[in-house]
Amino acid sequence: MIEAKDIQVVFNPGSAIENKALRGMNLQIPESQFVTVIGSNGAGKSTFLNVLAGEIKADAGSVKIDEQDVTNWSTAQRSGLVARVFQDPMAGTCESLTIEENLALASGRGQKRGFSHAVTAERRELFREKISVLGLGLENRLEDKMGLLSGGQRQAVSLVMATLNPMKILLLDEHTAALDPKTAAFVLELTEKLVNEGQLTTMMVTHSMRQALDHGQRTVMLHEGRVVLDVEGDQRKNMKVEDLLHMFEKVRGEEIDDDKLLLS
Numbered sequence: 001m002i003e004a005k006d007i008q009v010v011f012n013p014g015s016a017i018e019n020k021a022l023r024g025m026n027l028q029i030p031e032s033q034f035v036t037v038i039g040s041n042g043a044g045k046s047t048f049l050n051v052l053a054g055e056i057k058a059d060a061g062s063v064k065i066d067e068q069d070v071t072n073w074s075t076a077q078r079s080g081l082v083a084r085v086f087q088d089p090m091a092g093t094c095e096s097l098t099i100e101e102n103l104a105l106a107s108g109r110g111q112k113r114g115f116s117h118a119v120t121a122e123r124r125e126l127f128r129e130k131i132s133v134l135g136l137g138l139e140n141r142l143e144d145k146m147g148l149l150s151g152g153q154r155q156a157v158s159l160v161m162a163t164l165n166p167m168k169i170l171l172l173d174e175h176t177a178a179l180d181p182k183t184a185a186f187v188l189e190l191t192e193k194l195v196n197e198g199q200l201t202t203m204m205v206t207h208s209m210r211q212a213l214d215h216g217q218r219t220v221m222l223h224e225g226r227v228v229l230d231v232e233g234d235q236r237k238n239m240k241v242e243d244l245l246h247m248f249e250k251v252r253g254e255e256i257d258d259d260k261l262l263l264s
């Protein structure tokens with residue numbers, strides 16, 4: 001469960017380039033819900049995920065994860081609660097380490113100090129099992145360097161890494177945006193599978209309205225640092241991309257001007 005209350009984030013306060021990125025973000029996500037997040041450029045999507053992960057400290061407001069107030073917790077303190085996959089396939093993995101070494105590092109996430117990152121025979125078997133689910137043959141390449149993998153393969157491994165240990169929330173920040181459409185569809189299918197299997201409380205930021213409606217159970221739209229639309233249930237089930245666009249234009253009171261949103 002995620003409970004964000006009146007989150008405010010101001011970059012460069014008091015200067016000529018002051019930017020109120022989040023202006024009272026309120027969002028409650030019950031346990032096991034998969035929420036897709038859309039919004040035009042600069043709406044505050046990544047900033048909000050950064051606040052949840054502890055990368056950015058909110059100037060006001062509070063964050064609770066599973067009833068625990070984590071507002072003042074560091075990223076490291078939240079590492080056992082929050083898992084994340086980024087847009088850039090290079091982020092979140094180490095290209096000079098092998099696939100199994102990356103998995104070993106991921107399995108140490110959220111563990112107390114003293115946890116060994118060694119790849120033992122037992123762990124290798126577990127990694128082989130987890131990676132074979134991808135159907136990419138990577139279970140036979142566990143000793144290959146991560147840097148040798150394609151973008152799609154890396155994102156698939158990143159998802160396995162993110163979901164290797166128990167966590168409370170999974171944050172996906174446009175994690176298919178850098179992939180070709182076919183690979184993106186594969187990674188999205190894998191996302192659904194892992195989220196459903198683990199019953200994970202998930203937020204997925206996407207620039208594609210189609211993806212936003214096709215995945216998860218609820219869609220929220222951010223604009224100028226706030227939630228301006230929040231749809232789920234039958235309302236969402238019957239919704240088409242054009243309806244979503246229309247609602248967005250109505251909320252904003254202007255024509256939508258973000259090509260990325262319109263075209264996807």
Ligand SMILES: Nc1ncnc2c1ncn2[C@@H]1O[C@H](COP(=O)(O)OP(=O)(O)OP(=O)(O)O)[C@@H](O)[C@H]1O
Pocket residue numbers: 011012019020021039040041042043044045046047048
């Ligand atoms: N570290 C920072 N310093 C200053 N301004 C920032 C910083 N990070 C984000 N911003 C600004 O805050 C606003 C919200 O940015 P954010 O990245 O959260 O938007 P977004 O919705 O994720 O956009 P996009 O879809 O383009 O990635 C933008 O105006 C952005 O320029």
